[in-house]
Every structure is written in structure tokens, then in C-alpha cells.
Amino acid sequence: MRPWIRPAFWWRLAIVLSAGLGLVTGDGSLVYFTVESNVMVLGYFAGALYWMAARDTAEGPAPRLRGAVTLYILITGLVAHFLLNHGADPLPGLVSGPDRLQNWSTFFLHYTTPVMVLADWLCLGPRNASRWKDLPLWLSFPLGYAAVVMVRAALFPGFPNKYPYFFFDPSGHGYGYVWLQIAQLTVEFIVLASAVVGLDRLGTAVRGRLRPATG
Known part of the structure; x- marks a missing residue:
């Protein structure tokens, strides 16, 4: 079966396009975690497309690396929306204002790509490949x-x-404030990383229950 007739191939191609458009239309640099995480998404899913084509499979490669990439892009999306933008609606900036191109870049990097990668993690394979012991490595x-x-x-x-x-x-507030923020974010990232692994396991369990019984 040709890989390009599989929905997974086109979904992952859309992820590559989303991350790529966000990176090339914006003015961010690699000092930003946002840019670094989207570069990782771009690299992983571009490699996944090659893997799928070369091996004629719908499964993505290096599933534990895929889990790490998923975690990093979710961190980007959640921190941007809740901590940096204070939950503000990003949509008005896409149609009005002087910085629409930059707003579109931000929308791709902070919203579209994280949501698409999360959907990939929940719906596509391979499943049940992440391990709880991966968390320290992911968080490093x-x-x-x-x-x-x-x-x-x-x-x-x-x-x-x-x-x-x-x-x-x-x-503004001294180093005590900074270390407190880092400690708080660390706890939140541990919870998020645990959720990534848990969703992988939950998705496997749900698919197993929905699969028709045979025999």
C-alpha cells in the first residue's frame, strides 16, 4: 500500500507544514523554547514521513522520541496560552492589526501545531510505547x-x-521569584509528562475495548 493514501501520512504532512509555516513567517530565534520545540516537531515528523514512505507503514518511528516531542510542544502551547497570553483569544489578531503575519506565525507555533501533535499522539500509532521511566529523560x-x-x-x-x-x-522580583517559578513549572511539567504517558496507555485500553471480539 502506498503511504500517501493513508490518512496518517497526510496528517503528519500537515503537522510539518504547520510547524514550518510558523517558523518561516515569524521572527523568533532559537533562544526561545517555542522555536526549539517547533524545530523538533518539524524534524521528527519530516523524518516520520520518510520512514513511512520507505517502510510502507502507517506507524511513526522512535515512539519514545515521539512522546518527548509531544511533551515539548504541549509545554509550548500551554505556557504560551495561559502564562504568556493570560488566556487571551488569539483569533482577532489573525484578521486585524499591523502584525498579522507575526500573529499567524504565533498561532501556528502556539496553537495549531500543539493541537495537531496531541491529536497524532492520541489517535495514531504506535501505541503503548512510552514508559514511566522515560519521564526523567523527557524532562531533562x-x-x-x-x-x-x-x-x-x-x-x-x-x-x-x-x-x-x-x-x-x-x-523585578529577585532570584527567589525566579527559582519559585522554575520549581512551579517543574511540578506542572511532571504532571503534563505523566499525562502524556497516561493518555498513551488510556488510548491503548480504549482501542482494545472497542475492537470487535473474534473467535
Whole structure:
């Protein structure tokens, strides 16, 4: 069966296009977790398309890496919507205002791509490949990102945009506030990572119950 007649192939191609459009139409740099996570999505799903075509399969490659990529892009979407944008509706900026192209980029990076990757995780295979023991490894990237930001700012105070996000900046409330924010985010990321694994297991259980009995 040709891979391009499978819905999974076209869905993953749409993910690649969403992440790619968000990256090329915006002006963000790799100092932002948003950009880094979307680059990971772009790389993983572009590789997945090649894998699916080469092996004539609907399954994605490296399922545990897929779980990590899913976690990172969900972090991007949730932090952007609730912490950075305070739950504001992103839709009006897509049709009015002077920065519509940047708003579209933000919409792709913060909303469209995370939702599509989550749907991929819930609906497409392989299933039941993530492990609870993967959580520390998955979490090492966002925690490492925070460590790099703080160390870089301390060693290179003239670095452009040394605090990409307000919760890293100690100038307003001091370092105690920053470490408290990092600790709170760490707890939230642990919960989110656990949810990613749990949804994988739940999806497997639901599909098993819905599968018609044989014999």
C-alpha cells in the first residue's frame, strides 16, 4: 500500500507544514523554547514521513522520541496560552492589526501545531510505547533549557535577549521569584509528562475495548 493514501501520512504532512509555516513567517530565534520545540516537531515528523514512505507503514518511528516531542510542544502551547497570553483569544489578531503575519506565525507555533501533535499522539500509532521511566529523560530538556538561560545570563550579561521569558528575569522580583517559578513549572511539567504517558496507555485500553471480539 502506498503511504500517501493513508490518512496518517497526510496528517503528519500537515503537522510539518504547520510547524514550518510558523517558523518561516515569524521572527523568533532559537533562544526561545517555542522555536526549539517547533524545530523538533518539524524534524521528527519530516523524518516520520520518510520512514513511512520507505517502510510502507502507517506507524511513526522512535515512539519514545515521539512522546518527548509531544511533551515539548504541549509545554509550548500551554505556557504560551495561559502564562504568556493570560488566556487571551488569539483569533482577532489573525484578521486585524499591523502584525498579522507575526500573529499567524504565533498561532501556528502556539496553537495549531500543539493541537495537531496531541491529536497524532492520541489517535495514531504506535501505541503503548512510552514508559514511566522515560519521564526523567523527557524532562531533562526543559529543565536544561532553564539552566542554560540562567547560566548564560550570569556569564554573559550582555547577551541579547538573555531572559527570553519574563519568569526567568530576576530584575523585578529577585532570584527567589525566579527559582519559585522554575520549581512551579517543574511540578506542572511532571504532571503534563505523566499525562502524556497516561493518555498513551488510556488510548491503548480504549482501542482494545472497542475492537470487535473474534473467535
